[in-house]
Amino acid sequence: MRRAHHTMDSPVGPLTLVAEDGALREIRFPNAPPTDAEAGPEDPDEPVLADATQQLGEYFAGARLSFDLPLAPAGTPFQLAAWWGLRDIPYGETVSYGEQARRLGHDGKARAVGAANGRNPLPIVLPCHRVVGSDGSLVGFGGGIETKAWLLHHERRVIGVELPLS
Numbered sequence: 001m002r003r004a005h006h007t008m009d010s011p012v013g014p015l016t017l018v019a020e021d022g023a024l025r026e027i028r029f030p031n032a033p034p035t036d037a038e039a040g041p042e043d044p045d046e047p048v049l050a051d052a053t054q055q056l057g058e059y060f061a062g063a064r065l066s067f068d069l070p071l072a073p074a075g076t077p078f079q080l081a082a083w084w085g086l087r088d089i090p091y092g093e094t095v096s097y098g099e100q101a102r103r104l105g106h107d108g109k110a111r112a113v114g115a116a117n118g119r120n121p122l123p124i125v126l127p128c129h130r131v132v133g134s135d136g137s138l139v140g141f142g143g144g145i146e147t148k149a150w151l152l153h154h155e156r157r158v159i160g161v162e163l164p165l166s
Contacts, residue, residue: 003040006049011060012147019048023072026121029143062158065091067125075119082116089130092155096134114140
């Protein structure tokens with residue numbers, strides 16, 4: 001198992017990208033609690049880290065609406081299903097935790113979906129920021145509510161839709 005990381009600047013603060021065996025494993029926000037997982041040496045030239053840095057830069061510049069990266073998040077089967085399901089939420093749109101649970105075939109498990117999303121190791125790329133409370137309020141985001149609001153406003157500006165966020 002070979003791990004490497006690279007920390008990139010972004011409009012939401014420095015993001016630490018962690019790769020393992022040629023796939024993106026984690027994106028850590030600056031305020032993220034420490035993890036036991038070793039990030040490996042700093043290596044911005046590691047191909048997946050270089051690609052992720054470029055694609056995230058394009059996302060923040062408003063030039064990329066989706067990501068094309070090899071991903072390897074570690075989680076339970078339920079967590080993985082929840083995280084992969086995040087890719088189906090269109091750029092600039094939101095769904096509730098209940099709606100995400102229904103889409104996964106787990107009607108009534110909004111809290112479990114919320115807990116899974118709270119452990120999403122690949123925020124932004126697997127866009128858990130697009131999941132909101134049942135009343136549209138911004139709740140539960142590892143990068144902080146201000147970051148969640150920034151990401152949603154950014155996406156809506158890019159597609160030309162300015163909607164109020166609760």
